[in-house]
Every structure is written in structure tokens, then in C-alpha cells.
Amino acid sequence: MEGIIAIWQRDVIKFFRDRPRLIGSFAMPFMFLILFGSGMSGAMSAMLGGSNQAGPLADFDFVEFMFPGIIGMTVFNTAIFSALSVVQDKEFGYMREILVSPISRVSIAIGKVLGGSTVAVFQGLMMLIFVPFIGVSLSFGMVLELIPVMFLVAFTISSLGLLISSSLKTTQSFQMVIQVLIFPMLFLSGALFPLNGMPSWMNFIVKINPLTYSVDMFKKVILQPEQMAPALRQAMGLDLSIFNHVITFLEEILVVGVLGAIFVIAATIKFSNSEA
């Protein structure tokens, strides 16, 4: 148990000590939100509402729509890149210090996943700084609800990261694999645009993408779609469904949680079998 805490603690200390990383991690989401979000917002409203700006679709605000997606993206990026530390530890030798100590491999893997998750939750929470500037109203209760959701997502994605990093030896190869993985997962998750009217093969990828359910959970907490007009909800792509069944929040928790469990078990097994 203490071994898990030690591994976790090291990653958290290093996260807060690394100022450039802390600041740099703001840059990407900020640019997406401001440049992409604000830039696209006019076009998006025009497409949805056409010249007819009356009716429920007039309320559509693209930046507001994107905000939960950006939080999802931040949590996702931070969590998956946290596994980079595993590869770096291999390169810089610290992994040997850990592996020759009497802590079990399982504890090391769990400590690493928890460290990555914690860091990702912090990063995600830091995105809430943008709240006052984009006109989303967020209550304290919503923030409290957001934290466990972020943690669940971060845990699942960190486990996926560890699973990938366990089989890789260099940071270059890790970054390569992650880049290839990140873009389709991000674009086909509904984080950046509403998932409406897609070709069926793409729709299939959307539905097997764990990030889709993760982002949708953030949307459900932040945008409160049940209070929206059905037409607007539809336009914003908030009626995520499988086989005509609209997926509930609880089901999403279940999906992400089960995936997380599978990933963490696979990652632990994979990690345990790797030699120093």
C-alpha cells in the first residue's frame, strides 16, 4: 500500500514542480476553445439556424458546446501522456530502482495509473478558469459532480496509456503511437463538433470509442441537456444512442468504468511481465 502511495506521490510532486508543463498544458485547450471555437461559432450557428434565427436553435452557442469537450480533451491528453513517465523512467533508469525494490509489480502499475489520473483531474479542473469568459453557468454542485466523473475517465485513459507504454521502450515510439491514437479518438468523440448525420462506418467508430461516452458525461453534467428544447438538444448531438436507445448517464459510467477495469487489469498484467 505504501508503495502505491510512493509511486503516486512522485508523479504528483513532479507534475506541480514542472511549471512549463503546467502552463503549456493550458495552451492547446485554450487555442481550441478561443481560435477554433470562436472562429467556427458563426458558421455553426448559420448552418444550424440558416437565415431563420428564431426558434430554439437560436440558443446554440458553439463555444459553450465545445467547453465540455475541451475539458474531456484535457483530461484525456493529460491522462494518456502521463504514461509517458513510464517510458521516460525506463530511459533514464529510474524504473530499475523501482523494479528491483520489493514493491509488487501490481502496486507499481496501480500507483502509476492513480498518479496519472490525479494529475489529469487537476488539469481538467484548471480548465474551469475559462468558465467566466464563455458564458457557461456552472454551480458548485456541478463541480463536485464533475470531479468523480473526471477521475473515472482519467483512470480509464491512464490505464490505456500504461497498457501502451508497457510494450514500448522509447519516448519517440510512445509519442508516435499516441499521436496516431489521439486524433481519431478526439475527432470522433463529439468533443469538437456535434455527431450528427455521419456515415455509418464512422458512426460505428464513434460508438466503440470510449472517449465518446466520457465526453458525453461531461456534456451531461455541464450543459444540462434535459433542460434544453428537444430540437436544440438534437442539433447539439446530445442524444447519444445505441440501437435507438438513448444512453443514460449511469450507463455511461458503467461503460467507462468497465472499460477502465479491463484496461487496468490488462495493463497490470502486461507491466508485470516486463523485465527491467
Place this chain on the structure above:
Amino acid sequence: MPNIVEVSGLKKFYKNFEAVKGVDLTVKEGEIFGFLGPNGAGKSTTINMLSTIIKPSDGTAKINGYDNVTEKNKVRASIGLIFQESTLDEKLTANENLMLHCKFYGIDKSLREERIQEVLEIVDLTDRRKSIVETFSGGMKRRLEIARGLLHYPKVLFLDEPTVGLDPQTRAHIWEYILKLKKKAGITIFLTTHYMDEAEICDRVAVIDHGKIIALDTPEILKSQVGGDMIEVSTGDNAAAKKLIEERYETEVTESENNHLAFRVDNGSEFLVDFVKEFDIPIKSVNLRRPTLNDVFLHLTGREIREETLSKKDLARKGMRRRFH
């Protein structure tokens, strides 16, 4: 004294290459045991098997009575390891590195402060406790690593080339610490080296070449096996001199890197008087010395242990480090 390390028939083979071809040895408690051999002889592979990092292909090893394969965690708790390459977290302070180690090894909370003080004192780093490791010099990092390796009071301390890449002064310091340690804690030290002078300090030395132990004894006995004295000469025409010496004195002459010819004779001081008088080729310098462990190695294998230049892999790794720091 009881045996703290017992190894028998230890082997490691990779796909098409046998790195270690059956090692048998025992180390007594409190001993400094040296593993001497050129790079690539199987020293690190053997130490990695003993320290549970890699699994032996065959044979058994026991440390502190625990089996290296079936009782890994007990072995791990009994040993300290200092690798060729640094395994410190350079972004953390010395104190944080040591504290993490305490937690990894489950050292009782009430003991930690005292232990950290103690090991820092041994290596003279008490005043740098709160500094980030990145700011340390190479020698300081090495010392910190030694300190960390001692924190959990290991029974056996493995040192894999503990002074490689350090300047002679720092090397001497590190050795001071290691000897201090042996006196103070009575710890067993198992080290690999390809520096002859370091091997001389050991109580016993195993000479390893091509994955096999070719001699195992105290440095004194090993040297006496070579016997006699070593003569080193430098002449105007080394090639001719070599031929002449070999013909006239019926001894084997080896050429060392700094243009010296070396050969063994039974009684050096008597030999030298006649040799200088009789020798026809102009002699630039002549030197008489006792055999060293290098001569032992030469005697056993016909080759010298040379300090090899960095391999390509090492260079690539160094480059990588620079990029990420």
C-alpha cells in the same frame, strides 16, 4: 563465516548467443568480492541475474538464503544495487529520492529520518539534502546513489562498475566510502570492475571471460600464479627486440599500447643487470615490477583487459539524456 551468496551452474542465453555459460561461486558474509573481466564478458548479465532483474536460463542463485527466482521479493529486500548508469530521479531533491526509497523498501516511519541522516553522513552529502539532484556533479550523484543503496541496510551491496566514467580523484573518494562502509556496517560487497587497481582491493576476485569464470582466488594468490617479476622495456626497434628477447630468453613477450614490451622472468633484479649489459638494441627505458591482475588476465587469456571506448548504444543513450534534460 557463512555463505551469503551461493551460485551454481548459472547460465543465461539469448536467441543466438550465450552470455553466461555456467557460473559457480560463493561469497562469504562481510567479504568484498570482485568480478573482473573485459566489457561484454558477462559481468553485468551475472549481476542482473543475481539481483532478480533478469531470469536465469539455467542454474540457481541464493542470496541471504533466499532463491532468486522463487523468493524474488525477499532477495530484493536483502540487497542494495548500484548500477552502471544513474537511476536517480534528477528532478527530485536528494531527500525526496531517499524518502521514496524508504517507502519502496517499507522502512519504518520512525526510522526514516535517522537513516537518511546516517547515509548522507557516510557519503558527505548532508548539506545538499534539499538540493535538486540535477544540480549535482557526477561524483555527487554516484555518492547519493551509494547512500540510497544503503538505506535499507542490505545484506549484500551490488556495485556494477561503481566508478566507471568518474575522474581519478572522485574514484578514490568513492572507494574511501566503500571501505568505510565495509568497516562500519560489515556489509558484503559484490562488485564488477574492469579497473585493475579496484580489483586489488577485493578480498577475492573472480576473473570472468566469455561468460565463464576462469580463475577465482585472492588477488595475492592469483598474482603468485603468474610468478616472478615483470620486465617492461622500450627500445629503438621494438619488433627486432621482441624477436631477440623471445629467442634469447625463451619467454613470451607482449606488446602493450604505450610501445612497451612486457615479459616475465623468474628473478627480476638479477636478470636486469645482465640484460642491460648484453642487449644489442638500444634501450630507451626499462622497468621492473611485480605482476598485477592485468598480467594474471593476460596469463590466463593471452589478452589484456582494456578500457573499451563507449559502444554505439551507450553513445545513443547519452545523446538521449541530453535531449530530455
